[in-house]
Amino acid sequence: MDVSERPDSPAVRDVLWRFAPMIYGPTVLFALGEGAVIPLIPVIAAQLGADVATAALVASALVVGQLCGNIPAGWAVARIGERLTMAVAGLLSLGGAIALAVAPSLGVFAASVFLIGFCAAAFGLARHSFMTTRVPLAFRARALSLLGGTFRLGMFIGPFVAAGLLAVFGDEHAAIWFFAACLVATILLVLLGPDPDSAIAATTAAAHASPPRPAAPDFAEDTGETITASLRVAPGVDGRRAGVFRTMWHFRRVLSRLGLAAASLAAVRSARQVVLPLWGVSIGLDAQTIALVVGISGAIDFALFYASGQVMDRFGRLWAALPAMLLMGAGFIALAFTHDSAQNAMWFAMFAAVLGVGNGLSSGILLTLGADVAPKADPAPFLGSWRTLTDAGGAVSPLLVSGIAAVSTLSVATGAVGVIGLLGAVAFVRWVPRFIPRARS
Numbered sequence: 001m002d003v004s005e006r007p008d009s010p011a012v013r014d015v016l017w018r019f020a021p022m023i024y025g026p027t028v029l030f031a032l033g034e035g036a037v038i039p040l041i042p043v044i045a046a047q048l049g050a051d052v053a054t055a056a057l058v059a060s061a062l063v064v065g066q067l068c069g070n071i072p073a074g075w076a077v078a079r080i081g082e083r084l085t086m087a088v089a090g091l092l093s094l095g096g097a098i099a100l101a102v103a104p105s106l107g108v109f110a111a112s113v114f115l116i117g118f119c120a121a122a123f124g125l126a127r128h129s130f131m132t133t134r135v136p137l138a139f140r141a142r143a144l145s146l147l148g149g150t151f152r153l154g155m156f157i158g159p160f161v162a163a164g165l166l167a168v169f170g171d172e173h174a175a176i177w178f179f180a181a182c183l184v185a186t187i188l189l190v191l192l193g194p195d196p197d198s199a200i201a202a203t204t205a206a207a208h209a210s211p212p213r214p215a216a217p218d219f220a221e222d223t224g225e226t227i228t229a230s231l232r233v234a235p236g237v238d239g240r241r242a243g244v245f246r247t248m249w250h251f252r253r254v255l256s257r258l259g260l261a262a263a264s265l266a267a268v269r270s271a272r273q274v275v276l277p278l279w280g281v282s283i284g285l286d287a288q289t290i291a292l293v294v295g296i297s298g299a300i301d302f303a304l305f306y307a308s309g310q311v312m313d314r315f316g317r318l319w320a321a322l323p324a325m326l327l328m329g330a331g332f333i334a335l336a337f338t339h340d341s342a343q344n345a346m347w348f349a350m351f352a353a354v355l356g357v358g359n360g361l362s363s364g365i366l367l368t369l370g371a372d373v374a375p376k377a378d379p380a381p382f383l384g385s386w387r388t389l390t391d392a393g394g395a396v397s398p399l400l401v402s403g404i405a406a407v408s409t410l411s412v413a414t415g416a417v418g419v420i421g422l423l424g425a426v427a428f429v430r431w432v433p434r435f436i437p438r439a440r441s
Contacts, residue, residue, distance in 0.1 A: 016143055021193030023127055026086065026186040027150045030093075030123060033182030034116070035158020036165070036175040037100070038062065041113060044172050048106040058110045063395045065117020070391060073122035074247075074384025082130040082380075083190060089122040090187040097180040101173050125387055129380040132371040138313065140371060141320075145309025145364030152302050152363070247381035254373050255385055258431040262366050262386070263393030264424030265321070268328045269362070270394035271417040272297075272355050274401050275410075276348075279335065282410050283344045293349050297356035304360025311361070312368055317436055321365050321428045327358030329421025336415035366390050372436050 016024075041062070042055040050058060076085045096115035103109035127147065135143040165174040248255065276297065280290035311320045331354040338347035370386040371379070397417070404413035 016139075016146060018194070019131075019143065021189055022083070023130065023147065024150045025193070026090075026123075026189045027127060027147060028154045029182040029186045029189070030090075030120070031151045031154025032158050032161065033097075033154075033179030034120065035155040036162040037097075037116075037158075037179045039159050040162060040172045040175055044100075045106060045109060047172075048103065048109055050106055054106070058106070058113060061110050061114040062117040062120075063391070065114040065119075066121040067388060067391050067395060068114075069118035069121030070125060070388040071384045072118075073125040074381040076122060077126050077129050077380035078378055082126040085126040086123055086190045087187055089119040089126065090183055090190060093119040093123070094180055094183040094187070097176055097183060101176040101180070121387070121391070125380065125383055128367055128370065128383050128387070131367075132374055132379045132383070133376070135371075139309075141312030141317070141364060141368045142306065142309035144367040144371060145305055145312070148364040148367060149302065149305030152305060156298060156302060247375075248385045251373075251375075251382055251385070254435050255389060257427075258369065258373065258435045259386060259389045261424055261427035261431055262369055263389045264420055264427060265325060265362060265366065266390040266393035267397035267400075268325070268332070268417060268421045268424065269359055270397040271332070271401055271420075272328070272359060274398045275332070275335075275414050275417065276352055276355070278401075278405075278410060279339075279348060279414065283339060283348060285345060285348070289345075293352050296349075297352040300353055300356035301360040301363075304357065305363035308361050308363040308365065309368075312365065317365065317369060317372065318428060318432045320361055321369075321432065322425055324358045324362035324365070325421050325425035325428060327361070328355055329418045329423075329425060331355045331358060332414050332418030332421060334418075336411045336418065339409075339411045369432075369436070 038059075041059045042050075045055040045058040073085065073089075076088070080088075093116050096112045096119065099108060099112040099115070103112060128144075131140075131143055131147060161178065162175040165178060166172065168174070276294050277290055280293065285293075308320050308324075331351045335347065335351040338344050338351070341347060370383055370390075374382045374386070397420075401413045401417065404416055
């Protein structure tokens with residue numbers, strides 16, 4: 001076994017550590033600031049005159065901005081490169097954060113939330129593209145699972161930071177200024193941090209010394225070889241510059257099959273964040289108990305993020321995707337039958353933990369699958385389409401839960417999410433071996 005393929009080899013640790021200043025550090029900072037602000041968006045919107053429905057609409061502008069930002073971000077990365085795209089996204093986010101803090105009206109506040117979501121999509125896609133073109137295939141999943149884990153860490157800690165700032169300053173705007181400070185540090189790290197390409201170059205020979213792998217299918221054009229040069233303008237799928245919509249059409253088969261399977265995973269993940277608090281309220285638990293159960297589920301989820309990458313690198317992508325979807329799908333379906341049980345609180349806690357395990361096992365899988373099937377030379381336009389699909393799945397899921405619960409019951413809505421999870425598992429079984437080379441699937 002090659003040194004770069006051993007899970008804890010010094011080569012792997014060294015390369016991942018070299019990504020910290022440019023990728024992992026900025027990711028934690030951006031997510032930390034964003035996580036501090038997100039819970040307060042409806043509160044500040046209400047202070048500016050929004051009713052409950054309008055405040056929810058303002059909060060949803062963040063997700064809408066992310067959906068709208070992915071495809072333009074793919075265009076930007078293909079033309080100006082990953083580092084500059086991250087820096088520009090950070091600067092625009094900084095402008096959006098300042099506008100949030102001083103917004104004189106609800107309209108300005110909502111537009112600022114949309115801008116931050118738009119820039120978050122650009123920042124995330126640039127990171128994804130950067131890692132796709134530079135991480136050796138032998139530990140790609142570990143690197144991307146770590147990327148997902150650093151984002152989750154920031155989003156997990158952010159609300160606690162906001163609570164502390166509220167206790168000290170008594171003003172919700174303190175969290176916004178904290179976000180702005182995080183963005184300044186993010187921009188400085190992106191622009192001034194050492195380029196990890198030199199570290200990747202040092203391990204390229206080791207990564208290539210492993211046994212030959214099957215070549216990727218024609219649509220993927222990805223042999224798993226490392227690109228160590230800093231990409232600025234890359235050729236398209238047929239030798240010309242790849243346009244975003246041309247790329248979408250060229251990769252329509254993988255996007256409409258494996259991409260939809262990935263969207264189902266994103267939908268189930270997103271539904272978990274909505275269903276668990278609603279379920280706790282529905283069965284009569286107090287806010288403290290609900291927060292404790294959801295927090296434990298989130299802690300289990302976070303604890304497993306690197307294990308997911310280990311599984312994908314050592315055994316294949318399907319070994320992480322399939323158990324995750326089966327656990328979450330079955331967990332939601334089983335939870336749906338416990339609402340009127342005498343031990344419904346116990347079942348709630350148990351299945352929340354099951355969903356946390358399933359979500360943790362899927363950490364980094366969407367990033368990894370996107371990197372696996374993206375064109376090697378110019379991944380950004382494809383990744384823009386890929387991330388738009390997965391973000392759409394995550395955005396539609398809460399609306400689906402709300403709609404089904406409105407016309408039926410929360411139990412039926414929960415069961416429907418479980419069915420989506422099981423269908424997604426079938427889709428992964430069908431399409432991962434079809435589109436991912438056997439050595440990786």
